[in-house]
Each structure stands twice: as C-alpha cells, then as structure tokens.
Amino acid sequence: xxxxxxxxxxxxxxxxxxxxxxxxxxxxxxxxxxxxxxxxxxxxxxxxxxxxxxxxxxxxxxxxxxxxxxxxxxxxxxxxxxxxxxxxxxxxxxxxxxxxxxxxxxxxxxxxxxxxxxxxxxxxxxxxxxxxxxxxxxxxxxxxxxxxxxxxxxxxxxxxxxxxxxxxxxxxxxxxxxxxxxxxxxxxxxxxxxxxxxxxxxxxxxxxxxxxxxxxxxxxxxxxxxxxxxxxxxxxxxxxxxxxxxxxxxxxxxxxxxxxxxxxxxxxxxxxxxxxxxxxxxxxxxxxxxxxxxxxxxxxxxxxxxxxxxxxxxxxxxxxxxxxxxxxxxxxxxxxxxxxxxxxxxxxxxxxxxxxxxxxxxxxxxxxxxxxxxxxxxxxxx
Amino acid sequence: xxxxxxxxxxxxxxxxxxxxxxxxxxxxxxxxxxxxxxxxxxxxxxxxxxxxxxxxxxxxxxxxxxxxxxxxxxxxxxxxxxxxxxxxxxxxxxxxxxxxxxxxxxxxxxxxxxxxxxxxxxxxxxxxx
Numbered sequence: 046x047x048x049x050x051x052x053x054x055x056x057x058x059x060x061x062x063x064x065x066x067x068x069x070x071x072x073x074x075x076x077x078x079x080x081x082x083x084x085x086x087x088x089x090x091x092x093x094x095x096x097x098x099x100x101x102x103x104x105x106x107x108x109x110x111x112x113x114x115x116x117x118x119x120x121x122x123x124x125x126x127x128x129x130x131x132x133x134x135x136x137x138x139x140x141x142x143x144x145x146x147x148x149x150x151x152x153x154x155x156x157x158x159x160x161x162x163x164x165x166x167x168x169x170x171x172x173x174x175x176x177x178x179x180x181x182x183x184x185x186x187x188x189x190x191x192x193x194x195x196x197x198x199x200x201x202x203x204x205x206x207x208x209x210x211x212x213x214x215x216x217x218x219x220x221x222x223x224x225x226x227x228x229x230x231x232x233x234x235x236x237x238x239x240x241x242x243x244x245x246x247x248x249x250x251x252x253x254x255x256x257x258x259x260x261x262x263x264x265x266x267x268x269x270x271x272x273x274x275x276x277x278x279x280x281x282x283x284x285x286x287x288x289x290x291x292x293x294x295x296x297x298x299x300x301x302x303x304x305x306x307x308x309x310x311x312x313x314x315x316x317x318x319x320x321x322x323x324x325x326x327x328x329x330x331x332x333x334x335x336x337x338x339x340x341x342x343x344x345x346x347x348x349x350x351x352x353x354x355x356x357x358x359x360x361x362x363x364x365x366x367x368x369x370x371x372x373x374x375x376x377x378x379x380x381x382x383x384x385x386x387x388x389x390x391x392x393x394x395x396x397x398x399x400x401x402x403x404x405x406x407x408x409x410x411x412x413x414x415x416x417x418x419x420x421x422x423x424x425x426x427x
Numbered sequence: 428x429x430x431x432x433x434x435x436x437x438x439x440x441x442x443x444x445x446x447x448x449x450x451x452x453x454x455x456x457x458x459x460x461x462x463x464x465x466x467x468x469x470x471x472x473x474x475x476x477x478x479x480x481x482x483x484x485x486x487x488x489x490x491x492x493x494x495x496x497x498x499x500x501x502x503x504x505x506x507x508x509x510x511x512x513x514x515x516x517x518x519x520x521x522x523x524x525x526x527x528x529x530x531x532x533x534x535x536x537x538x539x540x541x542x543x544x545x546x547x548x549x550x551x552x553x554x555x556x
Contacts, residue, residue, distance in 0.1 A: 046454050046458045
C-alpha cells in the first residue's frame with residue numbers, strides 16, 4: 046500500500062494551544078496550510094455523523110483574525126471585501142471575500158461588525174499572511190488601523206443539533222436568542238469577553254467561540270465543553286470531518302472551489318457580491334465580466350451514478366469522452382451515503398440531471414449533476 | 428493488534444498468507460489504521476495476472492486513495508466480494524479481510540518478504556521516523 050501522506054516534520058509547523066491535547070487523545074495530525082492540525086480522532090465517519098445527529102467540537106484556532114479599527118474602518122472594509130458591510134448591524138456577521146483587482150479570490154472571509162468603527166475579519170489559515178499584507182496595503186488610504194490578532198485567539202466550533210444545549214450549560218448568555226450569523230460577547234466557562242457567534246462550516250446549527258489563546262485557558266474550555274456535551278455523546282472532530290461536512294453542505298473551500306483563478310460568477314456566490322456598492326477591489330473587472338456575458342464555466346454539484354469516488358483534480362468529461370472540467374472537491378458523503386463532488390463545467394453542460402463522466406485513474410465513471418446543497422439540515426420545529 | 432507469524436509482509440503494508448501455491452493478500456492493521464475509514468476497494472478480476480511489487484488495485488478511505496502492491500506474481504483465482512458491500516471489514520478485521528487470492532507463478536518470491544518480527548520492527552521504525 047502506498048502511504049497516503051507523509052507528515053512534515055512537526056517542528057516546522059505552527060501549533061494551536063491544543064496541540065498537546067490533540068496528541069494525547071490520539072488524534073492523527075497532518076500539515077494543514079502550515080499548521081499541525083488533527084485530521085481525525087476516533088474516526089472520520091463517526092465524527093461526521095456525530096455532528097449531523099448530535100454534537101461535535103472542533104479546534105479551528107488556525108483560522109486568522111484581522112481587525113480594522115478607526116473612523117474609516119467601514120470604508121476600508123468596504124474597499125477590501127465584496128459584500129456590503131454597510132448593511133451589517135452591530136453584532137452581526139456576514140460571508141464575504143477579498144478579491145484581486147482582476148475579480149478573482151484572494152480568500153473567503155467572515156466579517157463581524159464589533160462596533161461602528163471596529164470590524165473583525167476571520168480569514169483562512171493558509172492565506173492569512175497574504176490577506177493581512179493585502180488588507181494592510183489597501184487600508185492605507187483610509188483612516189483606519191489594521192491589526193493581525195490571530196495569535197491572540199483560540200477558535201473553537203461547537204456544531205450539531207445539540208450544540209446549543211451543550212454550550213448553554215457553560216454560559217448565562219441566552220444562546221437561543223442569537224440568530225444565525227449574529228454574535229454576542231459573553232462569559233463562557235468563567236472566561237470574560239468571549240465572542241460567541243452562531244456560525245459554522247458544517248451545515249448544522251452551532252456556534253463558534255473566540256477565547257484567549259493561552260494554553261491553560263484554551264485547554265480548560267475545550268475540556269469543559271467535552272464534559273458538558275458528554276450526555277449527548279459529544280466527540281472531538283478533526284479537519285477530515287470538517288471537510289466532508291462542508292462538502293455535503295456545498296460550502297466552498299479556498300484553494301479548491303475558490304482560488305485566484307476563479308471569480309464569483311463562476312462559483313455562484315454572486316449573492317454575497319454587491320457590485321452596486323461603493324468602489325471595491327475587483328469591482329471594475331467583475332462589472333466588465335458581467336457586461337461581456339455570463340461566466341464561461343460554472344460550479345456544479347455531482348453525484349456518482351456508477352461505483353467510484355471522483356476526487357479533487359480528477360477530469361470531468363462528457364459521456365463522449367471529451368474533457369470539459371475538473372473536480373475541485375470530491376469525497377464519499379458519510380451522512381448521505383453517496384459519493385459526491387463539486388467541479389467546474391461549461392454552462393452548456395451545467396443543467397440539472399446532466400450525465401457526465403469523471404475520469405477516475407484512467408476510467409470514465411458516470412456521474413449526474415444534482416441540486417445544491419447536497420445536504421440541507423431539517424428545519425427546526427416551531 | 429498482533430501480526431500473525433504465519434503471514435509474510437511487504438514494506439508497502441500488504442500481508443500474504445500461503446497455502447501450498449495459493450497466496451492470499453490483504454493489508455495490515457498498520458495500513459488500515461493510517462488510512463482511516465475504508466469505503467472502497469478496487470480489486471482485479473479473477474483470471475487477471477498480478478506481478479510482485481506492482482500495483483494490482485487500490486483501497487480508498489474517505490480522505491485518500493492508496494495503491495495496493497502485490498507481494499507475489501501470479502493469476503488471480505478469487506476476489507473477496509464481501510468487500511464490495513462491507514469494505515469497512517478491512518478496518519475491523521484487517522488480517523482476516525483478504526482482498527485477492529493468487530495462484531503463485533514464482534513461489535520462491537515468498538522468501539523475499541518480511542517475517543512478522545521484521546515487519547513489526549519495520550513499522551516501529553516508520554512510526555518513530
């Protein structure tokens with residue numbers, strides 16, 4: 046058997062405050078964007094199912110947090126990101142992206158409005174240095190200070206139908222009153238000023254909390270959440286399950302669906318891009334693209350019909366064998382019990398139910414374009 | 428988990444059990460553990476030939492694909508159909524969940540494979556590398 050991955054020397058990698066905790070509970074560690082991160086603990090499928098049916102806990106402290114503060118902070122955020130941050134209320138967050146002047150993706154981000162002159166941008170780990178450099182450069186023209194606070198925060202994600210019940214034991218904040226993509230500051234496990242956000246990257250209800258990054262605090266909060274979730278059979282989850290969960294929910298991943306070679310029209314993320322707001326990076330290029338007609342390729346969701354798993358980088362072909370695109374993410378979907386994939390194809394081949402072939406190690410295996418998201422969580426009963 | 432001392436092993440983490448001229452091939456506990464949850468096995472067909480040291484199929488976990496290397500040369504006489512519907516048996520009983528059986532063309536190749544003691548030494552070095 047060939048080795049699936051060769052871990053880089055751990056010493057060259059960055060570590061979260063929970064590194065020792067992960068290792069002590071037997072997590073398999075991998076190099077993720079230069080970080081030594083847990084890919085799975087007891088097993089990826091069990092972790093995935095725990096989040097869909099109960100609750101799971103993720104260490105996502107590798108994510109970056111960049112703060113823009115000052116009288117023109119809003120103008121700076123507006124200039125560097127594609128969504129309309131002027132629509133955010135204090136205590137609200139939204140999905141957005143940093144774009145290149147060509148209208149392609151530098152990164153996808155969450156923007157939190159902390160106060161009228163204070164915004165927090167949560168960015169991906171692997172892109173954090175270039176994001177910070179780009180934001181800092183472009184914010185120069187505004188009366189605004191840019192700080193990279195990533196090393197000051199540990200971020201934990203509590204996700205799943207029992208996430209609320211689990212976290213509620215550890216705080217007096219009424220979590221049920223926090224709407225999706227809103228946040229509050231509160232005390233959690235006795236730690237003051239924790240940012241508690243009703244967000245996530247799994248397709249389930251849940252929370253992401255930002256706590257001080259010292260090892261003692263982070264380890265204690267991690268353990269208290271596991272203790273609080275014990276009655277729901279909470280499990281610690283690795284980045285492996287995080288990836289399959291987000292894929293089932295059709296959420297894009299930087300470096301896969303969105304890159305410096307893709308634009309919003311191709312990804313179908315137009316609804317998060319407000320071309321009519323004041324000037325922002327990439328706006329002009331995107332307007333030109335829009336005038337020039339629709340995108341030349343579109344992101345579609347596919348389900349394998351024949352036996353096989355279409356994975357990242359595999360060619361997408363017509364049934365006649367002509368290559369028309371590439372899979373950006375592909376995997377077995379543990380909850381749906383299907384093999385699913387996302388990838389780009391020309392618009393002429395992007396209609397629902399179109400049958401295609403994914404070339405799996407030299408063999409054409411049939412797949413079908415299906416509606417997205419692959420998985421949508423059941424509506425909460427009133 | 429212990430590695431049966433009646434089996435032989437490859438450095439690519441396959442095991443071989445020999446009964447007369449038939450060799451049975453699977454992957455080791457070490458292999459299944461490093462792969463994680465196995466969801467798919469791609470094996471050759473009965474009658475196909477396999478060659479020592481060459482790829483004869485693949486196993487897939489949720490997150491990765493790994494090639495399978497044949498410990499010996501010969502002709503495939505049986506393929507474990509259980510693994511089509513229950514590939515996870517490789518995780519739960521790696522040393523029983525065989526993948527193929529081979530009519531060996533060159534039985535002396537068996538002597539070039541690792542004993543269980545040598546294999547255990549090999550993986551302990553790989554783990555500590």
